[in-house]
Amino acid sequence: MYKIVKAEKLADKIFLMDVHAPRVAGHCQPGQFVIVKMDEKGERIPLTICDYDREAGTITIVFQEVGASTTKMSSLKEGDYFRDFTGPLGCPSEFIHEDPESLKNRKILFVAGGVGAAPVYPQAKWLKERGIDADVIVGAKTKDMLILEDEMKAVAGNYYPCTDDGSYGHAGMVTTKIEKLVEEGRKYDVCVAIGPMIMMKFVCLLTKKLGIPTVVSMNPIMVDGTGMCGACRLQVGDEIKFACVDGPEFDGHLVDFDQAMKRSQMYKTEEGRAMLKLQEGDTHHGGCGHCGGDE
Amino acid sequence: MADMLKKVPVREQDPKVRAANFEEVCFGYNMEEAMEEAQRCLNCKNAKCIKGCPVSIDIPGFIHQVKEGNIEEAYKVIGKSSALPAICGRVCPQESQCEGVCIRGIKGEPVSIGKLERFVADYALEHDIKPQGADKMNGHKVAVIGSGPSGLTCAGDLAKMGYDVTVFEALHELGGVLVYGIPEFRLPKQKVVAREIEKVKELGVKFETNVVIGKSTTIDQLMEDEGYEAVFIGSGAGLPMFMGIPGENANGVFSANEYLTRSNLMKAFDDDYDTPIIAGKKVAVVGGGNVAMDAARTALRLGADVHIVYRRSEAELPARVEEVHHAKEEGVVFDLLRNPKKINVDENGNIRSMTVIKMELGEPDASGRRRPIEVPGSEYDIEVDTVIMSLGTSPNPLISSTTKGLDVNRRKCIVADEETGRTSKEGVYAGGDAVTGAATVILAMGAGKAGAKGIDEYLKSKEK
Numbered sequence: 014m015y016k017i018v019k020a021e022k023l024a025d026k027i028f029l030m031d032v033h034a035p036r037v038a039g040h041c042q043p044g045q046f047v048i049v050k051m052d053e054k055g056e057r058i059p060l061t062i063c064d065y066d067r068e069a070g071t072i073t074i075v076f077q078e079v080g081a082s083t084t085k086m087s088s089l090k091e092g093d094y095f096r097d098f099t100g101p102l103g104c105p106s107e108f109i110h111e112d113p114e115s116l117k118n119r120k121i122l123f124v125a126g127g128v129g130a131a132p133v134y135p136q137a138k139w140l141k142e143r144g145i146d147a148d149v150i151v152g153a154k155t156k157d158m159l160i161l162e163d164e165m166k167a168v169a170g171n172y173y174p175c176t177d178d179g180s181y182g183h184a185g186m187v188t189t190k191i192e193k194l195v196e197e198g199r200k201y202d203v204c205v206a207i208g209p210m211i212m213m214k215f216v217c218l219l220t221k222k223l224g225i226p227t228v229v230s231m232n233p234i235m236v237d238g239t240g241m242c243g244a245c246r247l248q249v250g251d252e253i254k255f256a257c258v259d260g261p262e263f264d265g266h267l268v269d270f271d272q273a274m275k276r277s278q279m280y281k282t283e284e285g286r287a288m289l290k291l292q293e294g295d296t297h298h299g300g301c302g303h304c305g306g307d308e
Numbered sequence: 309m310a311d312m313l314k315k316v317p318v319r320e321q322d323p324k325v326r327a328a329n330f331e332e333v334c335f336g337y338n339m340e341e342a343m344e345e346a347q348r349c350l351n352c353k354n355a356k357c358i359k360g361c362p363v364s365i366d367i368p369g370f371i372h373q374v375k376e377g378n379i380e381e382a383y384k385v386i387g388k389s390s391a392l393p394a395i396c397g398r399v400c401p402q403e404s405q406c407e408g409v410c411i412r413g414i415k416g417e418p419v420s421i422g423k424l425e426r427f428v429a430d431y432a433l434e435h436d437i438k439p440q441g442a443d444k445m446n447g448h449k450v451a452v453i454g455s456g457p458s459g460l461t462c463a464g465d466l467a468k469m470g471y472d473v474t475v476f477e478a479l480h481e482l483g484g485v486l487v488y489g490i491p492e493f494r495l496p497k498q499k500v501v502a503r504e505i506e507k508v509k510e511l512g513v514k515f516e517t518n519v520v521i522g523k524s525t526t527i528d529q530l531m532e533d534e535g536y537e538a539v540f541i542g543s544g545a546g547l548p549m550f551m552g553i554p555g556e557n558a559n560g561v562f563s564a565n566e567y568l569t570r571s572n573l574m575k576a577f578d579d580d581y582d583t584p585i586i587a588g589k590k591v592a593v594v595g596g597g598n599v600a601m602d603a604a605r606t607a608l609r610l611g612a613d614v615h616i617v618y619r620r621s622e623a624e625l626p627a628r629v630e631e632v633h634h635a636k637e638e639g640v641v642f643d644l645l646r647n648p649k650k651i652n653v654d655e656n657g658n659i660r661s662m663t664v665i666k667m668e669l670g671e672p673d674a675s676g677r678r679r680p681i682e683v684p685g686s687e688y689d690i691e692v693d694t695v696i697m698s699l700g701t702s703p704n705p706l707i708s709s710t711t712k713g714l715d716v717n718r719r720k721c722i723v724a725d726e727e728t729g730r731t732s733k734e735g736v737y738a739g740g741d742a743v744t745g746a747a748t749v750i751l752a753m754g755a756g757k758a759g760a761k762g763i764d765e766y767l768k769s770k771e772k
Contacts, residue, residue, distance in 0.1 A: 099480070100524065102523060237478075240546060240704050240706065241548070243565065253550065258705075258706070275657030280584045
């Protein structure tokens with residue numbers, strides 16, 4: 014059993030929890046993920062790691078209520094337990110293997126969408142701790158949906174919030190902010206984009222045009238998360254890759270997003286999709302792989 | 309007196325009934341039937357069956373006790389060699405092991421050793437007969453990676469010798485392939501697997517779930533930081549293989565591992581559980597091994613019309629005869645000498661059909677089986693909405709890539725000595741599918757036994 018030592022609502026349908034899992038906290042790195050299972054009958058749910066405290070033995074997770082399981086999970090409170098919590102899974106972000114001195118010479122741009130801000134945070138933080146300032150764009154539908162703002166400001170070189178409705182920061186999609194920064198003369202050596210698949214797809218189309226190598230973090234349907242089932246397979250260039258053991262980060266210019274988006278719809282019935290669209294309306298960003306919002 | 313040339317028949321669920329449920333197919337013997345079948349054992353002096361058993365159970369010895377009605381004694385005889393008899397009695401390929409060399413089988417049917425083993429083990433579970441543990445602990449700590457058949461056997465044997473054993477399991481349930489791979493109708497999870505693991509716990513073995521060795525911690529850290537003096541790797545087979553044909557990433561194409569994991573481990577067949585599974589209306593299972601039979605029979609129970617697509621003929625099917633027989637009885641159709649060429653996909657990414665080509669058999673290949681050759685121009689489409697690929701697995705690199713000095717072979721399997729399980733790294737032993745590639749439960753158990761012996765010898769030699 015894994016104790017929830019903190020539970021907090023960050024925004025509508027978005028929750029943060031600190032969970033006591035010393036083995037995971039002792040070994041995790043930016044870019045990796047965990048799998049949680051609420052109770053005996055629950056699903057195994059992959060979630061990105063938002064932060065970790067090696068001393069306290071805790072992992073911070075952030076998730077959005079998108080289906081039956083995550084809705085049930087959002088009712089858990091401080092002092093409750095997850096039946097299962099395993100990880101860290103997947104490979105760490107590639108830059109953590111590089112020499113921090115040479116990283117200082119590279120200009121990194123993070124682009125986060127919705128709850129994608131959560132997995133971007135530990136990466137930007139890791140760099141900041143080594144004296145490397147990266148620019149961070151975070152997009153959301155509206156101001157109230159922006160999460161982890163103070164945290165992100167503290168670790169980013171430049172922090173650029175964007176809202177689709179113009180209620181805060183740059184008005185428009187994250188792609189228009191990237192275009193604007195590049196027009197203003199900013200040069201980036203690498204872009205890391207994490208968010209809904211549709212966002213990552215359009216960021217990649219743009220950065221390909223701009224000639225900026227781009228890393229994306231994929232969150233397809235998974236079961237075991239250790240390489241055993243192959244449910245998370247993706248077409249990356251000419252190869253089939255398993256997000257759980259080969260990823261979750263891949264060269265975004267090689268990922269077949271259209272196929273990945275279709276695969277993420279596999280367990281959705283037409284009725285279920287329609288109902289979710291109705292319930293969630295325009296607050297929904299897609300990319301969760303559970304709801305049909307990517308279509 | 310019954311016909312001594314024939315096995316006492318075992319009662320089974322009617323095929324028509326069982327094709328729609330997940331209850332166990334075979335009911336097993338009762339006391340009367342078991343004692344009658346035990347009469348058929350000739351109690352050979354030079355018992356070939358013992359040599360045919362990968363863990364060398366004293367088969368005539370335990371059958372003699374069954375004949376006398378001393379089931380508790382029979383369990384003790386088996387317990388000297390096997391920690392998991394209720395499992396082996398159900399899933400071992402007896403026809404090619406103990407029963408395959410039974411002298412009774414020369415004229416007539418061999419003794420039904422597997423069903424007798426199962427009877428004894430089930431009796432022990434029902435009557436809560438405790439296994440015999442160590443008299444005292446020796447204070448040495450050993451880690452076992454994986455709670456599948458090789459890990460459980462190795463852990464059980466070491467605990468009986470007095471070692472302080474902890475088993476690390478990556479998943480949330482104990483049992484490895486016994487819980488994620490083999491279906492409920494062949495091996496009940498609560499009634500058999502969980503209770504048999506409980507017996508291993510009674511020997512003093514400790515278990516920690518949700519620990520992915522290579523990620524949550526490493527073998528080097530277990531040995532350096534946590535004080536484990538030896539490690540046994542029984543991490544099992546790994547990544548599912550796909551054919552590499554067009555359309556294989558379509559919605560509705562699954563590895564057998566995924567399909568079975570959803571149904572068995574996550575219990576997706578039961579509506580009370582949250583994990584979904586796509587039952588499919590018309591399912592093609594590609595492959596001819598035991599895993600293919602398990603996937604086919606699972607899909608059938610979920611309500612699908614199921615075809616096995618296999619590129620060789622019936623004689624070459626690698627699955628156990630009993631499994632093929634059961635699958636046919638239940639209504640699985642065998643499309644033999646057929647091989648998939650491509651999966652045809654609609655605009656939403658779903659399967660529309662699968663194109664297969666007819667095959668014929670040529671000269672024997674390296675495996676000794678006749679090589680299948682395509683018949684040119686014989687392609688045709690079969691209408692399916694779900695395809696399950698059951699083509700075997702390739703080893704998972706999680707452990708080998710994170711353990712210093714651990715050698716793997718060209719196929720990326722861990723290199724280990726057959727007799728002792730010793731690897732290239734001091735204090736580290738390995739066995740089961742992680743070493744051999746996908747094989748059987750009982751072979752993995754044999755390797756677990758060898759590993760326990762190897763570790764015992766190693767730690768004793770270090771003491772001197």
